[in-house]
Amino acid sequence: MSISLKNVSYSYQGKAQTVRAVDDVSFDFEAGRLYAIIGKSGSGKTTLMSLMAGLDLPTEGEIVVNGKATTAWDRNALRRDAVSVIYQNYNLFPLLTVSENIQYPLSLRKVSKAESKRLAAEMRARVALPEAYENRLPANLSGGEQQRVAIARTLAQGCKIILADEPTGNLDSTNTRNIVEILKSLAHDDGCTVIIVTHDPAVAEQADTVLQMKDGSWVF
Ligand SMILES: Nc1ncnc2c1ncn2[C@@H]1O[C@H](COP(=O)(O)OP(=O)(O)OP(=O)(O)O)[C@@H](O)[C@H]1O
Numbered sequence: 741m742s743i744s745l746k747n748v749s750y751s752y753q754g755k756a757q758t759v760r761a762v763d764d765v766s767f768d769f770e771a772g773r774l775y776a777i778i779g780k781s782g783s784g785k786t787t788l789m790s791l792m793a794g795l796d797l798p799t800e801g802e803i804v805v806n807g808k809a810t811t812a813w814d815r816n817a818l819r820r821d822a823v824s825v826i827y828q829n830y831n832l833f834p835l836l837t838v839s840e841n842i843q844y845p846l847s848l849r850k851v852s853k854a855e856s857k858r859l860a861a862e863m864r865a866r867v868a869l870p871e872a873y874e875n876r877l878p879a880n881l882s883g884g885e886q887q888r889v890a891i892a893r894t895l896a897q898g899c900k901i902i903l904a905d906e907p908t909g910n911l912d913s914t915n916t917r918n919i920v921e922i923l924k925s926l927a928h929d930d931g932c933t934v935i936i937v938t939h940d941p942a943v944a945e946q947a948d949t950v951l952q953m954k955d956g957s958w959v960f
């Protein structure tokens with residue numbers, strides 16, 4: 741699946757002023773590649789990611805996912821079937837075990853309990869977490885392990901476009917390397933379109949393409 745930005749702008753409408761957080765941005769993201777978006781705080785990276793995830797709609801221009809503008813996509817379908825998001829703080833369900841967290845997207849589909857368990861174990865192994873972790877709660881895992889669970893949950897969702905906003909922001913360099921390797925493999929081995937927002941030059945260095953934002957636009 742591809743995702744294309746066509747002259748996308750987004751403004752936050754405040755009482756006193758309007759902030760043009762994304763300003764006429766275009767780009768075609770291709771499947772099978774790892775992209776890094778870098779840029780100073782406030783340059784518009786998170787705003788752009790939420791537009792790509794369909795959480796907000798552009799005020800001008802359009803975002804085309806798999807041939808269809810986000811305005812034409814059913815919001816839930818877009819999030820369920822096309823674009824998944826990985827966050828800096830992992831966003832796991834605290835009361836669900838590792839296995840249940842990974843199975844969550846499968847529970848939204850018509851997947852049998854047995855098949856769902858089997859798939860969750862497969863995804864858990866894919867992110868190199870031991871089987872013994874399946875029944876543990878997120879709070880009893882390290883940050884890097886929690887992020888791996890979040891990635892496994894994304895894998896279970898089966899989305900081909902993965903957006904990650906500072907996925908390694910809370911991790912040390914070893915865990916950062918692990919997570920980036922997993923995301924890279926999703927792009928190169930599974931043909932996903934993976935887009936990471938990062939402040940970390942070591943992460944950006946691993947990307948196939950680095951895009952820099954400044955004042956809501958690309959710096960080329
Ligand atoms: N909800 C909001 N209402 C009004 N303005 C906002 C809102 N969210 C962000 N902004 C403004 O939009 C601009 C872009 O913010 P954004 O969060 O996209 O930046 P960012 O590049 O992700 O920054 P950071 O690296 O700090 O996460 C900033 O000027 C910010 O103040």
Ligand SMILES: [Mg+2]
Nearest residue numbers: 785786787905
């Ligand atoms: Mg941000």
